[in-house]
Each structure stands twice: as C-alpha cells, then as structure tokens.
Amino acid sequence: MRNSLRFGRDAELVFSYALLILGAIVTLTGWHYGLGYLNDIGPGAFPVGLGVLLMVLALMSLREASGSGEAHRIAPVLFIPLGIIAWGLLIDTAGLLAATIALIALYVFGEPRLKPFGGAVLALSLTAAGYVLFVLGLKLSLHIFWG
C-alpha cells in the first residue's frame, strides 16, 4: 500500500467537479422548496441562487486547477477521523476512558511517532484531565466508565 499521496491537478479537478455537483444538487433541491414571488421570496430562491453561483464558480475553478503536487501521508487522514468516530460511538455507552483509549489507539496507527506506551499514558492523562476540567469543573454529564 502506498503511504503517501500527491495532490496534483487531478485532485483539484475532482474537488471542482464535486463543487459543481453540489451546486447542481442545491439548485434542484431549492427548486422544490418553491421560488416564491419578487415581493414574497420563497424558501427555495436563495438556495437556487447559491447553487447556480457555486456551479459557475466551480466551472471557473476548473480552468484554474493546477494542484500543489505536494506529497501527503495517508495514514493520519484515515486513522485520526476513524479515532474520532470511535470516540463518538463509545462516549455515550462505554464512557470517557474507553472512548479516549480508542481515540488514542487509532491515533497511534496514524502517527507512529506516538508509541503505544506513550499513547496509553497520554490516554489516561487526558481522561483524568478531562474528568477534572469537564466533569468536576464544568459539571458536564460525562461518565468515565460504562454506565
């Protein structure tokens, strides 16, 4: 598996096309809300206007596409969002400690400079600090363990 990705002109073209498609979706969806009249603008008029504008600008940005060509590591982009998803899935059910361990464990996969032992210490420290700051300090209803 390649561990880095180069963002060239193609990546920028894909992003511009994505904006173009989004503009089209917003325009069509807005159309269904109703455009209204000039003296009583409907809920769809503003989205339609913005959708059309986004399509025009996306088409203009297609012409400008050049790309930075910089090489970027893929692992952090995969594992850090996965870690945040894991944190979100666990926080209500398994508690702050388990959620934070999952977050940092996946972070370690994405960023090898953080070693597993260091990650474990960091997860425990963050949970303790989070408990003091958010639960004791700000009275946030977060539970540390299962419950």
Add this chain to the structure above:
Amino acid sequence: MSVLSDLASGFGIALTWQALSICFSGVLLGTFVGALPGVGALAAISLCLPLTYYMEPVHGLILLAGIFYGAQYGASTSSILLNIPGTPSAAATCLDGNPMARSGRAGQALFIVTLSSFFGGSVAILILVAFAPPLAKFALSFGAPEYFAVMLLGLIAASTASVGSAVKGLAMVVLGLIFGVVGTDVTSGTYRLALGFVQLTDGISLVAMAMGLFGIAEVLANLTRPEVKMPTGNKVFSLRHLLPTREEAVRAVKPAVRGSLIGSWIGALPGTGPAIAAFLAYAIEKRVSRTPERFGTGAVEGIAAPEAANNASVQAAFIPTLCIGIPGDAVMAFMLGAMILHGIVPGPQLIHEQPDLFWGLVASFWVGNILLVVLTLPLIGVWVKVLAIPRQILYPTIIFLICVGVYSVNSAVFDVFIAIVFGLLGYMMSVLKYPAAPVLLGYILGPLVEENFRRALFISNGDFTTFVSSPVSAGFLLMSVLALVVPPILNIRRKRLLNDAQLNASPSEPA
C-alpha cells in the same frame, strides 16, 4: 463626557477579579498558540467557545477576544527568535526581527516589538472608543437594503482581498452561504438541505463546523505534510540587554505611529486582516525611509511598524463587528456567532441596549494589552520553550479537546461526526489551497444576508431598485463591484509586469 463615563463603567467590569482572570487566561492562551506555528488563533478560539457557555456573555467574549489579540504578541516572539512566524501576520516581523536577533539584539527587538504592539493596540482602541458611538448611531438608520449591501461587501471583500485565487475564495464564500441555509427557514418553516437528519433542522452547529475546519483540518494538514525540522528552544539569544539605545528608540517612534494608523484603517475595512496591515506598514516604511537598504538587515523601523499595524488591525476589526454587527473577517464572524449563541443581538443597538457588555469588552482590550506587555517580556524564555512541545502530545490533545468540546455543547455525538466531515473538507481545502475562512464568514452571514434580502424586497413590493435608491446602499454595492473587479485586474497587471521583467532579464543572461 458620556463616552468617558461609559468607558469608566466598562473598566469597572473589566477590572473585576472574574473578568481579570478570564482576560489573563485568554491572553495567556493566545500568546501560547501564537508562539506555536501550525495552531491558529481560530482553532484555539473555537476550542474555547464551549467553555464560554458557562460564563457571563461579557466574560466569554473577553476570553475569545483575548486569545485573538494575544496570539499576535506570541507570534512575534517566535518570529524574532527563531525566524518562524507563529501567525501569517508575524511574517513581516521576521524580515528585520530575526536579523536583529542574530546580531545579538534579540532583547531590544522584543522590547521594541512589545511596546509597538501595545502602542498600536492602544491607538486602535482609542479610535474604537471615539468612533463607535457615532458609527453605531449612523448605522441605526440602516434598513434591510443597507444591511444586505454592507454584508455583500464584507463577503466579497473577504474572498477576493485574501491571498490566492479570488475564484476559490468566492466559491468558498458561496459554500459557506449554502451551509448557512441548512436548517429551518424562519419565514416559511420549511426544512432546507437537512438531508433528512432531525439534528440538522436547527442548522449546522457553529462549534462543530469551526472545530472541524480549523482544528481537525489543521492537525491533519500538519501531520500529513512532509516534516519540517523545527528549531527548538535551546538556542535562546541573550536577553540581558532589553532596553534599546536612545537612537533605536527614537527611530522606532514614527514607524510605530504610522503603523498604528495604517493598522487601524486596514483593520476596520472588511476582508483585510492583520497580515495585510503588517505588510503594508512594512512596505510604506521602507518607501519613506532615507536608507531603505537597511531593511532586511535588522532595521528597527522594520519591526516597529508592522507590529504596531497588526495589533492595531486586530483591535480595529472590532469596530464594524461591534458597531454595525458586520464582521470583516473569519475571527470577527466567529465572535459574532458567539454573541448570537449567547442570545445577544449584534448590531448598532448593542452599544445602547447592552452598554455593560460593549464597554466592558472595550475596556478589557486595554487591560489585556497591558497584561500582554507584562507577560511577554519576562516570559520570553517560556514562549521559546513552547516551540519544543512534542507534536505527538500536542496534536492528540487538541483532537481530544475537540471531541469533548464539540460533544459538550448539546451532548450530541452527531455534532462530533459533523466535525469530522468539516475536518476532512477543511483538510482537502488546505492541500488544494482553498481558503477556509470565507466558509465560516459565509455560514455566519448567510442567514442574515438572506433575511435582509427577502425583507428588502418584501418592503419594496419586489422592486430591485430599493438596493440602489439609498446612497448608503448604492455606495456599498458599488464598493462590492469594485472589490469583485479590481483584485483580478491587479493580478493580471502584476503577472504582465512579472512576465515583462523576465523577458527583459533573459537577453542579458549568458547563453
């Protein structure tokens, strides 16, 4: 007299122990993130927004504002000592600040920078105090067409005046406006662009969006880019001689005054910001100097002017935000969003309806600037050490704080997932050189733009000439057109000049 008594009552609020401690925390955190390259003030401000829910609105705003202007002070320390600008606005300070440090005058450079920053900030606060009441009074006469026109100017100027492609900037403003549409339409009650998610009927969470765009995205961008070796704090320059010579002090005065005025003017304009103010002040100083060849080699004028300008600019940016309710850049848009979240209606009525909040905040700017002078000089060694914080601890800590911060607002996991979406979007934008700030500006101003546009047409019975019938509205629209047309023309001219220069240079080159 009334302004002075209002300001005195503001100091009464800003000097309470809660306000003082919150202001201290804000400027301390601001200096910390300012000294750290790769972590912007906006990321720190969005991280702290959930904390402000537990505070009085005025205290919350004092904290957020303190981070913003504190970051400017922190950034200059790393610029001078290590030639690394902590924020883009401090890049101009590197040009002469670092050569001064390398020639053994780091202490003097930091002293001049700190006092110039304080001077610049103070001038802008004085201008804010003097102009806020009449400007707010003038803005009270604004109707829907004027508000629509001034917001349009803010959006266009913010996207075209920034560095980089104007098309990309405008596309991001429109994207932000679309994000602002998501939720329930206040007029008809229609759910718009909510994609079937009940959680989106109240709109996209500001905290989730900002933390994704400026927090997660920044961490991802820093971790995925090829590693740049950071100088650590070991190489500290001698700070024994902090006081500049009499000649250096005299040479710094006029540039600091000019920089303060330039910064105050630039900061109050929409779509500008401290980086433009700092570079403009530097360029003007070089032009008016009788010895421009000294610039870049450690000229005192080259640090006094940009530092006074960038601090004046960040304070002056509050003028349109607090007096008219129109933010000039993303940080001010965020402050406006924070006010709305606290139930405060921003606009010209703020100064009359919430004088304690308005004048308390203004007075806190001065308190914060004085705290920064006290903090910056004795703690220079600490700020340099900040650069040595291991990134493998800093970044996961930021991610953890983002998770808890986003979740804490509504105890909603959905918002955490929204933050991821914006984090990945922000990361893609960062690598493809699409600016993120206009997205936030568009998102916050979007609902206000639409409301005023619809109201203006409703009141005028669908007559579009309502937007040009008042001189104020017509003036703002004309400026919007200029903001749209002038930057691309200047760009084309600049490219032509560059091409001509290259063509002229090539024949003389040896074959």
